[in-house]
Amino acid sequence: MTTTTGPTAAVRRATDAPPLITEADLPPARHFIDGKFVDGSTQQAIDVVDPSTENVIARIPEATVEDIDSAVAAAVSAKEQWALRVPKDRSEVLHAVADRLAEHTDLLVRLESANTGKPLAVSRDDVAMTIDTFRFMAGAVRATTSLAAGDYAEDHLSVILREPLGVVGVITPWNYPLLMAAWKIAPILAAGNTLVIKPSEQTPLTTLKFAELVADLLPPGVVNVVNGYGAVAGARLAEHPDVDMIALTGSVNSGRAVARAAADTLKRVHLELGGKAPVVVFEDADLAATASSLRTGSFWNSGQECGAACRVLVHESVAERFVEQLVGEVRSLVVGEPTSGEDVEVGPMVSKAHFERVTGYLERAKAEGVRVATGGGALDGPGYFVAPTVLVDVPEGAEVAREEIFGPVVTVETFADEEEAVRRANDVPLGLSASVWTENARRSHDIAARLDFGTVWVNSHLVLAGEVPWGGFKGSGYGRDLSIYALDDYSRTKHVMHNHGR
Structure with missing residues (x-):
């Protein structure tokens, strides 16, 4: 399996594209109370920053208790x-x-x-x-x-x-x-x-x-x-x-x-x-289709998604083949500013603080011996961009496998049998969503019923509809x-x- 030790993506920049918004597009920078826009009770204001460029695009009032x-x-x-x-x-x-x-x-x-x-x-x-x-x-x-x-x-x-x-x-x-x-x-x-x-x-x-x-x-x-x-x-x-x-x-x-x-x-x-959504991939799953689905399920909204497919648990017999498929998908993701093309799939982290939080997880993981299959760090600025990342050789209980990173990062662990898969999938404090990947219908019903998450997808991930509920269990x-x-x-x-x- 080919791996890399650093970011492989580059940020596509908009060179001559017009700006996304003009001053006229902005809403009034005020509070909206009783049907009209009103000033705050103090002059304190908060900068609103475009995370692709780090430019301030608006200033909004900072509310007080009185507001x-x-x-x-x-x-x-x-x-x-x-x-x-x-x-x-x-x-x-x-x-x-x-x-x-x-x-x-x-x-x-x-x-x-x-x-x-x-x-x-x-x-x-x-x-x-x-x-x-x-x-x-x-x-x-x-x-x-x-x-x-x-x-x-x-x-x-x-x-x-x-x-x-x-x-x-x-x-x-x-x-x-x-x-x-x-x-x-x-x-x-x-x-x-x-x-x-x-x-x-x-x-x-x-x-x-x-x-x-x-x-x-x-x-x-x-x-x-x-x-x-x-x-x-x-x-x-x-x-x-x-x-x-x-x-x-x-x-x-x-x-x-x-x-x-x-x-x-x-x-x-x-x-x-x-959420910390486990993705349980059994040996009979369509590995190519699974990896292709995770291109969206894991990296939609740059992984800043509480239902993101961020924690893969794959059967040990197919783990190497699956990682190769997944890495191939992730390396071809287009990272860029929103004005740089309709095909851009991954944007920046929303803020400098969140960018530092996500890259901090990556640095600690590498220091603990987790291996980077692709990505693994920040991309050149301006903007708060992190390379789409796949981490492998992740031990049970590792920080990156238990805590919500909320960025373009997928961890991969292996399991030996169904009992271990279910135990480890459930062994996180959060219970928002999960997915099961198998061609065995009986297994899919059984495993989905045993996963302690508010939404469980079978052979898909992150598909939502207004008619069905969204919410979690546990933390x-x-x-x-x-x-x-x-x-x-x-x-x-x-x-x-x-x-x-x-």
Whole structure:
């Protein structure tokens, strides 16, 4: 097997391409509260950086507790009237939102790639699923089901009501700024709630642009956007006594902090946290097809994906052949700035801090004797680029095999039999997603049932649909995004019992 000790990719640069965005494309650099853009309560601002070039492209206000309190007050004021709307009315608003986003697809794609460094293909997929999420929830809210009304105690008619929770606080991550906002906003609004969302301070632009685009479609106060850091703005949202639920997509540490802050008010908590997805490849798998699928499953969004296929467990009898196939795929990945071509597949890490985190994992792994099959380090700047990497000879329990690296890095381990494969796949603190690769149908059903992960794919990885739930077990949190299960999460049930005895 051929291996290399350093990065093999080169960053494709845009030499004469026009910039992705102009000043006119940017949203107002302010908070969005009670239906309008407003200044922050202080002059403190946060730089928004293009990770492909390291240039500052905007400056947004840094929220204080007072800013969060203002946004929550607006959401509280709007919640009664929004909750009283019948499902058909809320559905029509969500369809209008989807239509408005569809009209501005190109702008949203360019803005997302400028802020995150995503390849244009990834941003297009994000915007398309954002629109689909609003369309799905617009339909789903008109067809919710629950226990049929009936007499379950003699002479007493039971009716189950589904009610909004009230005000939901939302904290979204930097890896999918617009899409993760949609995964929260659409079901929250469909269920009849109002909300305050705090996007990541690193990638707020498409969330602010969303607010700008749909401001005339929503009553004031129904959706509020406040910029800022988690330690201040996020913490205040989580602890605020007038916030009925806090929903976060983010890191495990962020989830712990939010759950602790929410505890005093006993508000509901919805956490979609990290993942460390095992990819269990059996000896009868189609190795070429598996390696080809991991080109996307492992490196989509530059591996900055909580469901990424980042930890391969392959049967020892086919390990060498599989690694050769995988390395061939990874070496042919196109790394570059989003403006450098439609075929770019891998972009930069989102920030300098995250770039240093990912390269730190690689340096420690090499120092511990893990072998680099391809990639293995940073690529020349500017920009926060890391070479697509495959690490082999990874011992059981190694840091890179247990902790979420969240970059373009795949580790490869081997196993001897099914029992070992299942044990080692489950032996991580996170439980978001996994995949099984085999041509044996009985085995695929059995192994999938034994894997302790919220989503298990068979002979594919990272395929999502609005109709099916997304969420994890163990340290990956609780609650479900997408599907009718998300509507359940953002609703409460009330039992009303009528004595009709005569």
